[in-house]
Amino acid sequence: MDILKILSRGTKPNPKNQTAKGSAAAVAATAKLPSAGAVPHPQLFNDPVSSSSRGKKRKRKNKSGDKDAEDDGPENDDEDDLSDVNFFAPPKPRTEAVQQHNEEDGEDQKKKKNKKRKVKTLDEDECKQILRSHRLKFTLLSESVGGVAELEARAVGEKKEKKKKSKEGGEEEGKEKGPKKGKLAQLWPQPLTAFGQLKYDYGINQTLADNITRQGFKVPTEVQMGALPLLLQPGTALGDKEMEKGVDFLAVAPTGSGKTITFLIPAIEGVLKARGEVNEGGEVKNELRAIVVAPTRELASQIVNEGRKLAIGTGVRVVLMKRGLRLQAEGRAEKAEEDSDSENEEEKPEEAEHVQGEDEEDKEDSDEEDGDDKKKDQKEKPLARVDILVTTPKILLNFLSDDGKLTNSKRTLPTVRSLILDEADVLLDPIFRKQTMAIWKSCVHPDVALTCWSATMASNIEALVTKHLSKRAKHFNISRPLIRLVVGLKDTAVPNVTHKLIYTATEQGKLLALRQLLHPASSSDSGPPLRPPFIVFTQTIDRAKALHKELQFDIPLEAGGQARIAVLHSSLSDQIRSKIMTKFRTGEVWVLITTDVLARGVDFAGVNGVVNYDVPTSAAGYVHRAGRTGRAGREGGVAVTFYTKEDIPFVKSVANVIAASEKQAGKAGSGEESVKKWLLDALPKVAKEDKRKLKVRGVEARRAGGKEASITTQSSWERRKENNKRQAIEASKKRKRMALQAEKQGGGKKKDDDGEEWGGLDD
Numbered sequence: 001m002d003i004l005k006i007l008s009r010g011t012k013p014n015p016k017n018q019t020a021k022g023s024a025a026a027v028a029a030t031a032k033l034p035s036a037g038a039v040p041h042p043q044l045f046n047d048p049v050s051s052s053s054r055g056k057k058r059k060r061k062n063k064s065g066d067k068d069a070e071d072d073g074p075e076n077d078d079e080d081d082l083s084d085v086n087f088f089a090p091p092k093p094r095t096e097a098v099q100q101h102n103e104e105d106g107e108d109q110k111k112k113k114n115k116k117r118k119v120k121t122l123d124e125d126e127c128k129q130i131l132r133s134h135r136l137k138f139t140l141l142s143e144s145v146g147g148v149a150e151l152e153a154r155a156v157g158e159k160k161e162k163k164k165k166s167k168e169g170g171e172e173e174g175k176e177k178g179p180k181k182g183k184l185a186q187l188w189p190q191p192l193t194a195f196g197q198l199k200y201d202y203g204i205n206q207t208l209a210d211n212i213t214r215q216g217f218k219v220p221t222e223v224q225m226g227a228l229p230l231l232l233q234p235g236t237a238l239g240d241k242e243m244e245k246g247v248d249f250l251a252v253a254p255t256g257s258g259k260t261i262t263f264l265i266p267a268i269e270g271v272l273k274a275r276g277e278v279n280e281g282g283e284v285k286n287e288l289r290a291i292v293v294a295p296t297r298e299l300a301s302q303i304v305n306e307g308r309k310l311a312i313g314t315g316v317r318v319v320l321m322k323r324g325l326r327l328q329a330e331g332r333a334e335k336a337e338e339d340s341d342s343e344n345e346e347e348k349p350e351e352a353e354h355v356q357g358e359d360e361e362d363k364e365d366s367d368e369e370d371g372d373d374k375k376k377d378q379k380e381k382p383l384a385r386v387d388i389l390v391t392t393p394k395i396l397l398n399f400l401s402d403d404g405k406l407t408n409s410k411r412t413l414p415t416v417r418s419l420i421l422d423e424a425d426v427l428l429d430p431i432f433r434k435q436t437m438a439i440w441k442s443c444v445h446p447d448v449a450l451t452c453w454s455a456t457m458a459s460n461i462e463a464l465v466t467k468h469l470s471k472r473a474k475h476f477n478i479s480r481p482l483i484r485l486v487v488g489l490k491d492t493a494v495p496n497v498t499h500k501l502i503y504t505a506t507e508q509g510k511l512l513a514l515r516q517l518l519h520p521a522s523s524s525d526s527g528p529p530l531r532p533p534f535i536v537f538t539q540t541i542d543r544a545k546a547l548h549k550e551l552q553f554d555i556p557l558e559a560g561g562q563a564r565i566a567v568l569h570s571s572l573s574d575q576i577r578s579k580i581m582t583k584f585r586t587g588e589v590w591v592l593i594t595t596d597v598l599a600r601g602v603d604f605a606g607v608n609g610v611v612n613y614d615v616p617t618s619a620a621g622y623v624h625r626a627g628r629t630g631r632a633g634r635e636g637g638v639a640v641t642f643y644t645k646e647d648i649p650f651v652k653s654v655a656n657v658i659a660a661s662e663k664q665a666g667k668a669g670s671g672e673e674s675v676k677k678w679l680l681d682a683l684p685k686v687a688k689e690d691k692r693k694l695k696v697r698g699v700e701a702r703r704a705g706g707k708e709a710s711i712t713t714q715s716s717w718e719r720r721k722e723n724n725k726r727q728a729i730e731a732s733k734k735r736k737r738m739a740l741q742a743e744k745q746g747g748g749k750k751k752d753d754d755g756e757e758w759g760g761l762d763d
């Protein structure tokens, strides 16, 4: 079979090369792939829910509870009504849209002064029905303080009422689980059922609303449905004026479910609102209002891009933190409230791919500038005009502390009102914890709201957030609820991806199996099991490099050859990393070999598959890697995981995620499962300590020096021969160098030239 056809990202097969039947099959198969480019339906869940209010025509209420209130906005889940307001109409030329917006805004300003917007809300049963159907669960996590106590009491009272009803024999309500002692209160805020509501019910800025429309998003994803009302107008969403001051928020939602715009929209709206309020007093202040922290540079720049798309024409500046950027900051006047509390932060930052990325960044930057020049430069640079700053932890900490020390920052960021942690579980993991906590401490305004986002959130991370928030609440004497939203079932899963777990006896067998994914065994019309573009994950930088070396000539010249396959890891320069990212995004590169540096957050919409060449080191690791495909509800994504006997002790957590994903996808018991029950039962459980070690260090055998660390198809005899030859050449060079040195200097200090590159987890 023609390799071009195999690897091509195009969706139209060449009719000359195919039979009619085969062609049709191939088209059908390809049309389902994420790379087909079809606009997906981004919602993952829409279960039928039995409810007393089902089938009832929805009536909207205004804030005062008036159901017959005049409906001057769109009926949110009805397309006809949307066409009335023309929210999803094709985008107007930018200048026209902006001009119109400016005029409207002028009008709006005048109207706002005279009349407060009437927000129309759904009644509680309707909220429950929608939230349940989309598997959205809100829980109040924080302790009872101030307004929160009221909220909690209401939620608990509701449950008691339900229990009473069920005892009395209420059929529908009787199916509800009664409250258990010590159970956290569940909340039922207003959901967002259409993007049109953002403008008409939640009053967001017109240009921001236009920019959302321009992106072509038709319906909100579950996390957008649940989080946007709560973050934009918590008082309205929760039906409690007290809450208008804001909430702290944890969102756990599947990979690729659109969390990025969910935190960016309220951040941008927050800036615009603050400007509007200041404007009324006649003074426009440009100040840093929000910080988004992400664990890798790739993710941070992606967030900046997304932010800039949403902020077009609003004047809101979304900026990527760079060395030398001067922010509006103040010297730290007093010790932060949490300084005494460091029991959880004793551990040194672990060596990890993410961290290494940051270290490398510093090294590169410091190479660019000489020490003294750098200081002079810093002083002379004007303050950057930034509204929303996107950063990796260490680069911001470098600015805050001058020396990048992890304990206490010297500067504070007094104007920041919103701290957003994307991939919060990794940012609050010991790997980044000290850095993230130091940034949090530097946000000294009492109103700073924290929002945390990830597809995975361990309970110890939630506990850490709760503890520190309650300390801040005491310190600043504030009361703000911490609310958690979980989308989907409790088990971490990647439901819209096909999972394959493949055992190979040896490392060489793995390489052969990977080649089979690249090349079809026969010239069947269905093509190879995995169609490019795809991402291959390895455990360490050295293994990524070695795998790249091994595969780089596998794609024939006429199909683009070596240029089609690339490797990306944190020891590459920033420029090279971003070039490779662009090439993969534009389709020039078909196979991207990488490490966990790209496992989280990075969004390549058309990735057809993920190969775990090395088993991920945790269940969360698997979720994030597998989640690089099947983005925004796209179907047809495949995640293939190879394992050898070295991995058997650790493969259970991956197998569990696969089983949970297949259960959520309705495959359980269908015979289609890739992890059979007998295998799940047979796999050994991983001890807690082993899990911890594995997460930090990976499978020992694959680390540098381990027997299985290298990737090659050479036999051990060939490898030994090559090694001997290489060592003999190196020894001879060394002898010559030493002789030359001795001759020149008469025996000066020998320079250490054996410095090996640090590669990934431990190499």
Ligand SMILES: Nc1ncnc2c1ncn2[C@@H]1O[C@H](COP(=O)(O)OP(=O)(O)OP(=O)(O)O)[C@@H](O)[C@H]1O
Pocket: 040, 042, 217, 218, 219, 220, 221, 224, 253, 254, 255, 256, 257, 258, 259, 260, 261, 454, 455, 600, 601, 602, 603, 605, 627, 631, 632
């Ligand atoms: N409502 C929507 N409809 C269609 N596509 C959407 C919608 N919202 C976001 N998207 C798209 O979905 C893709 C994934 O979004 P995003 O990167 O924010 O996911 P995520 O939830 O942050 O994933 P991860 O957990 O992997 O970081 C992006 O390409 C984004 O443009």
